[in-house]
Amino acid sequence: MGSFPAILQSEWTKIRTVRSTVWTLLLTFVVTVGLGALISLLTKNNFADFTKNDNSPFDATTTSFAGIGLGEIAMIVFGVLAVGNEYSSRMIRVSLAAVPQRGTLLTAKSLVVGGLALLVSLVTAFVTFFLGQALLGDHHTTLSAPNVLRAVFGAAVYLTMLCLFSAGVTAMLHNQTLALGVLVPFFFLLSPILSAVPKVKNVAHFFPDYAGKQMLTVFPTPSEPYGWLAGFFICGAWTLAALLGGAAVLKHHDA
Amino acid sequence: MIELHELTKRYGDKTAVDGLSFQVPQGVVTGFLGPNGAGKSTTMRMILDLDRPTSGRVTIDGKHYGQLSEPLKYIGALLEAQAVHPGRTAYNHLLWLAQSNRIPIRRVDEVLALVGLTEVARKRARGFSLGMGQRLGIASALLGDPEILMFDEPVNGLDPEGILWIRNLMKRLAAEGRTVFVSSHLMSEMALTAEHLVVIGRGRLLADLSMADFIAQNSRSAVRIRTPHPEQLLDALATQSITAEAGPEGSYEVVDGDLVKIGELAAASGVTLHELSPQRASLEEAFMQMTADSVEYHAGVAPGEVVTDAAGAAGAWGAGWQPPADKRQKKQKGAN
Numbered sequence: 402m403g404s405f406p407a408i409l410q411s412e413w414t415k416i417r418t419v420r421s422t423v424w425t426l427l428l429t430f431v432v433t434v435g436l437g438a439l440i441s442l443l444t445k446n447n448f449a450d451f452t453k454n455d456n457s458p459f460d461a462t463t464t465s466f467a468g469i470g471l472g473e474i475a476m477i478v479f480g481v482l483a484v485g486n487e488y489s490s491r492m493i494r495v496s497l498a499a500v501p502q503r504g505t506l507l508t509a510k511s512l513v514v515g516g517l518a519l520l521v522s523l524v525t526a527f528v529t530f531f532l533g534q535a536l537l538g539d540h541h542t543t544l545s546a547p548n549v550l551r552a553v554f555g556a557a558v559y560l561t562m563l564c565l566f567s568a569g570v571t572a573m574l575h576n577q578t579l580a581l582g583v584l585v586p587f588f589f590l591l592s593p594i595l596s597a598v599p600k601v602k603n604v605a606h607f608f609p610d611y612a613g614k615q616m617l618t619v620f621p622t623p624s625e626p627y628g629w630l631a632g633f634f635i636c637g638a639w640t641l642a643a644l645l646g647g648a649a650v651l652k653h654h655d656a
Numbered sequence: 657m658i659e660l661h662e663l664t665k666r667y668g669d670k671t672a673v674d675g676l677s678f679q680v681p682q683g684v685v686t687g688f689l690g691p692n693g694a695g696k697s698t699t700m701r702m703i704l705d706l707d708r709p710t711s712g713r714v715t716i717d718g719k720h721y722g723q724l725s726e727p728l729k730y731i732g733a734l735l736e737a738q739a740v741h742p743g744r745t746a747y748n749h750l751l752w753l754a755q756s757n758r759i760p761i762r763r764v765d766e767v768l769a770l771v772g773l774t775e776v777a778r779k780r781a782r783g784f785s786l787g788m789g790q791r792l793g794i795a796s797a798l799l800g801d802p803e804i805l806m807f808d809e810p811v812n813g814l815d816p817e818g819i820l821w822i823r824n825l826m827k828r829l830a831a832e833g834r835t836v837f838v839s840s841h842l843m844s845e846m847a848l849t850a851e852h853l854v855v856i857g858r859g860r861l862l863a864d865l866s867m868a869d870f871i872a873q874n875s876r877s878a879v880r881i882r883t884p885h886p887e888q889l890l891d892a893l894a895t896q897s898i899t900a901e902a903g904p905e906g907s908y909e910v911v912d913g914d915l916v917k918i919g920e921l922a923a924a925s926g927v928t929l930h931e932l933s934p935q936r937a938s939l940e941e942a943f944m945q946m947t948a949d950s951v952e953y954h955a956g957v958a959p960g961e962v963v964t965d966a967a968g969a970a971g972a973w974g975a976g977w978q979p980p981a982d983k984r985q986k987k988q989k990g991a992n
Contacts, residue, residue: 403726404758411756418748419741491739495796498704498733499756501722655707 405509408500412513416483425479426521429472429560434529436468441533448540461542462552462619465533469556469617470593472525473610476518476560477584480567483514484647485577493575494656503651507572511565511644518564522557529556548619548629555616555629559636563588566609566640572647575654609639657682658703658731658804658837662712665698665859672698674859675712680804680837680852685830687850687867688839691947695859696839697735700808704733716804726757731804732797737789737813742782746773746792749781750799759800767795787818794825805829807838811845823849843943847871857947874942879913882906882931883922892925893918907931 416422444451444464452459487493500506530553534541544550571580588610595605605611606626615625615632627635658680665673673695680686690696701707703714705721716724716731724730740749750764768777771791776784784792790810797805807826811819826849830836840846846853846867853870855863863870880903883889893900893910898918900908910918915934922929 403756407758408756411752414748414752414755415741415744418745418752419743421743486741490741491736492741494701494704494706494735495739495753496756497706498735499728499753501705501724501727653708655701 403500403502403505405505408505408509409513411499412509415510416513416517419482419486421482421486422479422517425475425482426517428475429479429521430525430528432475433466433468433472433525433560434532436471437465437529437533438468438536440467441465441536445536445538445540457622458620459540460619461534461537461540462530462549463617464537465530466526466552466556466617468529469560469614473560473563474585474589476522476564477567477588478581479518480514480564481571481577481580481584484510484568484571485580488571488575489577497656504648507644507648507651511568514568515561515565519557519561522560522564523554525560526553526556542619546619551629552617552619555633558633559613559616562613562636562640563610566636566643569640569643569645569647573643573650575650607635609636612636612639657835658714658716658806659718660699660703660712660714663699663702663709663714664711665695665702665707666710672859673702673709676856676859676861677712678854678861678864680835680854682835683830683833684851685826685836685838685849686852686854687846688837688854688856689843689846689943689947690839690841690856690862692841693858694841694856694947696841696856697808698859699856700733700735700806700837700839703806704731704735706735726759726800728753728757728759728800728802730800730802731806732800732802733806733808734790734793734797734810735808737786737793738781738784740781740784740789740792743780745778745780746784746795747777749792750795753796754799757800763799763801767798770798771795786813787815790814790818790822794822802834804835804837807836809839809841811840811842819845843940844938847939855943855946857949862946870942871939874937874939876911876937878909878911878935879915879918880931880933880935881908881910881918881922881929883908883927883929885927888925889922889927889929892921892927896921909935 441464487496496506497503530544534543542549544553567580567584570584571577574580574583592605592608592610596602596608596611598605603626612632613636615627615629616636618625618629621628660676660678663673663676664671676695676699688696688699698707702709703716703721713720721727746768747764750767751761753759754761754764765774765777768774771794773788773791773795776788781789781792794807794810797807810822814822823845826836826838830851838850851867853863853865853867854861881889881900886906886908890900890908896917898910898913900910903909915932919929919932922932
């Protein structure tokens with residue numbers, strides 16, 4: 402068996418030497434920060450209109466993260482491409498010939514992809530938060546307020562988990578186009594729509610994105626079936642299952 | 657050394673590789689021949705543990721591929737050109753590959769120079785021609801300075817210059833004492849480079865022998881004679897106990913005949929000759945006859961046309977060679 406640090410280094414070279422890494426991660430940052438800033442600004446300027454029919458307390462953290470639903474799509478694409486480009490270019494055969502221990506290869510790739518995604522997500526989450534709060538003016542909150550720091554970290558963990566979930570699903574499907582075709586519509590359309598449909602939403606509330614978003618909540622919402630910690634574990638379970646499924650398929654499938 | 661033992665691969669009810677056992681001898685170029693669809697690529701993928709055999713096993717220096725630590729230092733393979741991310745540069749492609757097996761980074765520049773890609777090393781693979789992609793694939797195979805090299809149809813789609821380059825490279829690698837295992841569906845190509853031959857058809861082993869043996873067994877030579885006075889000539893030949901058999905279009909053929917002796921004999925007996933020519937079977941034809949029964953996809957046969965064997969359809973390769981008399985007659989009927 403080859404040296405694990407060497408395989409990690411090799412996977413890092415793979416990820417940093419393709420342009421898609423830069424543009425998907427940059428897009429995650431720009432969309433999450435930008436849309437969050439825009440909505441924070443609009444909220445401040447129209448505060449009375451936006452909150453007049455709302456009895457719950459104003460959640461400044463969630464408002465600044467309003468762009469995450471769109472930003473996550475770029476992060477999902479990053480996760481898909483990081484694994485999927487091996488299949489689309491048929492480079493997977495070269496990779497497996499170099500590292501025939503398939504589980505080790507996928508572990509190294511997941512660590513590199515997940516590590517980079519976490520780093521970018523942390524920067525994105527904190528910049529989003531601080532910029533959003535600055536634009537909210539009088540209605541802003543601070544990191545020291547209850548649950549806020551956890552929610553900001555939660556946003557970063559949420560994006561990272563979705564990225565790894567997508568990477569795992571792509572390994573399971575071993576096809577980049579198919580993975581994009583399944584994951585993007587699912588997270589962009591299907592999951593948000595289903596989570597609003599009566600009865601169906603009871604199931605949709607356990608989807609990885611809905612569960613993961615609970616990590617961003619600051620005020621306990623009695624209407625939700627579970628809290629942020631349960632959300633973390635549900636989203637984490639999806640992620641782990643996708644990665645394990647991906648490893649199982651990679652191990653047993655002819656390359 | 658690569659050793660295959662009863663290697664079998666089935667896809668559903670289709671058997672791609674069927675109980676294949678052979679060894680790839682060390683330090684020479686071994687040609688792995690078979691028609692398209694014979695199972696060559698599947699076999700090569702199983703050697704690299706990319707495809708899992710249904711049964712049987714394959715070992716490299718006695719070990720399963722997955723047990724090799726840093727396998728690129730043992731065996732380098734070119735499976736298909738352009739198995740490279742189109743957005744990555746040639747240098748970076750070789751860099752990650754080198755890092756994965758702890759191969760010194762200076763090897764990247766060395767192999768790039770060796771295959772003549774130094775100038776485009778920093779260019780993205782997207783813009784590479786087929787030949788450049790093939791060279792990059794060969795650079796990846798050579799990266800770990802391995803003792804064993806495996807090339808799957810390396811000359812496919814290359815221009816004559818590229819073909820010559822690959823041919824010389826394989827000879828050079830074998831001269832350095834390396835084991836080269838190269839697949840092809842062209843016998844003529846292998847005849848120029850390979851010392852040993854493994855022929856398969858429909859996933860089964862058809863032959864495993866040295867190139868010299870293959871040539872000795874398959875290159876039937878004959879002298880063809882055409883004369884307006886065959887009776888006289890046959891009598892003259894008979895005096896020297898030379899027998900001629902009927903050839904195509906009224907000619908006669910002397911198997912393993914001596915061109916000079918027959919010519920002098922004809923002159924001595926005053927027989928006019930219209931043709932006196934050496935006939936030699938091409939290796940391509942011998943190969944096609946060997947694999948005729950196992951060709952996956954035959955060319956379509958027009959109604960009424962009788963094709964008796966692969967050699968009948970092999971005109972393009974067999975310069976002047978005619979199959980043995982019994983088959984020839986059937987073929988002539990077909991042609992008329």
